[in-house]
Amino acid sequence: MRVGVLAFQGGVTEHISHIERLGVKAVKVKSVEDLKRIDRLIIPGGESTTIGRFLMLSNMIDYLKEEIYSGMPVWGTCAGMILLAKEIEGSNISYIKAIDITVRRNAYGSQIDSFTTRACIEEVSLNEIPLVFIRAPYITHIGENVKSLCTIKGNIVAAKSRNVIVTAFHPELTDNLEFHEYFIKI
Ligand code: GLN
DSSP states (O other): OOEEEEEESSHHHHHHHHHHTTTTTEEEEOOOHHHHHHHHEEEEESSSSHHHHHHHHTTTTTHHHHHHHTTTOOOEEEEHHHHHEEEEESSSSSSSOOOOEEEEEEOOOSGGGOOOEEOOOOTTTTTEEEEEESSSSSEEOHHHHHEEEEEEEEEEEEEEETEEEEEESOOOGGGGGHHHHHHHHH
């Protein structure tokens, strides 16, 4: 199995190192050619507007949509969740539209309002895992075919719809590998 990490900007090396620690090959993805050589994809945190612009400039977005719509597993963390969402609150722009959710960007405030907490996400592990939120979004609306995986302070911060997983938090910035392990198994 080869796991790709979309590598225009953001937490790329952290995801690669977590996947490699699980003994699985991880590669950077920057083009349609790269996309053709992977079995699943992680879209990292960073700045969704920047990553979104590169996605358009590299002409990857149509091919990526096709792959995801036809079942390739994909996981978006933070900015990655924003890029996968069907709608972004207060904006008429959206990108891959692979999961029927509406997200609110920077929902907790600015960089200094970043925080860490712990929660047990039953679908992922029976243990509590650390959750790191950095200028994070949360989900304000969830479609019928989408399952909420985790709620923090009354807001949905992780969800799944078939082959698409989104998290507002960053498991790659912790020592814990359980979320990555869950992703390579779906
Ligand atoms: N606030 C960023 C955005 O809107 C996301 C932050 C992150 O990925 N850590 O794209």
